[in-house]
Amino acid sequence: MTDLTAIKQAVTNAWQQFHQAPGGANADYIPFLANIPSDLAAVAVVTAQGDIISSGDADYRFAIESISKVCTLALALEDIGPQAVQDQIGADPTGLPFNSVMALELHNDKPLSPLVNAGAIATVSAVTAKSADERWQRILTMQRRLGSENIALSDELNQSEQTTNFHNRGISWLLYAAQNLYCDPMEACDVYTRQCSTLLTTKELATMGATLAGHGKNPVTGEQVLNPAHTPFILAEMTMEGLYGRSGDWAYTVGLPGKSGVGGGILAVVPGVMGIAAFSPPLDDDGNSVRGQKMVASVAAALGYNLYR
Numbered sequence: 051m052t053d054l055t056a057i058k059q060a061v062t063n064a065w066q067q068f069h070q071a072p073g074g075a076n077a078d079y080i081p082f083l084a085n086i087p088s089d090l091a092a093v094a095v096v097t098a099q100g101d102i103i104s105s106g107d108a109d110y111r112f113a114i115e116s117i118s119k120v121c122t123l124a125l126a127l128e129d130i131g132p133q134a135v136q137d138q139i140g141a142d143p144t145g146l147p148f149n150s151v152m153a154l155e156l157h158n159d160k161p162l163s164p165l166v167n168a169g170a171i172a173t174v175s176a177v178t179a180k181s182a183d184e185r186w187q188r189i190l191t192m193q194r195r196l197g198s199e200n201i202a203l204s205d206e207l208n209q210s211e212q213t214t215n216f217h218n219r220g221i222s223w224l225l226y227a228a229q230n231l232y233c234d235p236m237e238a239c240d241v242y243t244r245q246c247s248t249l250l251t252t253k254e255l256a257t258m259g260a261t262l263a264g265h266g267k268n269p270v271t272g273e274q275v276l277n278p279a280h281t282p283f284i285l286a287e288m289t290m291e292g293l294y295g296r297s298g299d300w301a302y303t304v305g306l307p308g309k310s311g312v313g314g315g316i317l318a319v320v321p322g323v324m325g326i327a328a329f330s331p332p333l334d335d336d337g338n339s340v341r342g343q344k345m346v347a348s349v350a351a352a353l354g355y356n357l358y359r
């Protein structure tokens with residue numbers, strides 16, 4: 051049983067303590083993100099029973115960015131299964147930045163993880179689809195089923211990303227050259243860029259976490275979205291690479307599967323219990339929200355959740 055009073059207190063305390071924590075800077079390689087007010091901050095919990103508890107700007111719609119990689123991984127697991135995901139994409143940390151080309155060079159052009167850019171583009175390409183539009187619609191639908199039907203593409207953000215995503219286009223061609231891409235490379239890159247360009251609230255992000263916590267059942271809509279046998283694979287991938295170069299530190303100090311995005315969002319999953327999400331734009335050098343990490347860690351610690359404890 052989850053104690054709602056304790057959760058409310060943990061969420062309020064986390065926000066009060068860390069919503070103005072110093073350090074970090076907005077992502078600026080995507081112009082749209084550079085202009086988001088840096089002082090926004092929110093934290094939210096959604097339990098596996100569907101209770102929603104939040105503090106701060108928890109209804110502000112921010113860019114999902116790399117957290118979208120979790121949703122597309124979930125779809126690929128449904129489409130091609132865990133063995134093919136492991137064989138074709140991987141389940142290891144790269145030890146290098148999220149957009150690293152060197153990581154590909156070092157591993158025979160295998161991405162190693164669906165949660166780095168190369169692996170996420172490969173995952174998009176592995177989704178079953180007959181056209182780019184079908185590929186995109188299936189991915190967007192998965193984001194909505196996991197989180198909320200209100201999750202939608204921002205044309206302004208998508209424009210900002212599509213006109214600056216040259217590095218990801220390069221990664222796509224490298225994957226294609228190595229036969230590690232399963233559709234047209236510019237289709238994969240275009241759909242990947244769109245999946246990063248949707249907006250969601252901190253509450254909706256926590257709902258995604260609760261769906262993963264609840265073995266693939268969205269506790270707000272009641273829909274069984276995923277094969278329950280697949281969620282452990284998603285959580286394992288999040289543990290390995292969810293916060294990029296800080297994934298190990300996060301496992302060591304927080305002890306929960308997590309995933310960040312350069313839009314300032316961050317999600318952690320307490321299996322069987324809840325999703326904990328936070329949002330604030332300033333990022334550390336690895337691309338993780340500075341305040342978001344502190345707020346999520348604070349809630350998890352206050353409630354005594356750490357898988358390794």
Ligand code: DON
Binds near residue numbers: 115167218
């Ligand atoms: O592809 C990119 O670089 C962005 N659309 C997403 C990167 C990202 O969110 C990395 N996360 N922390």
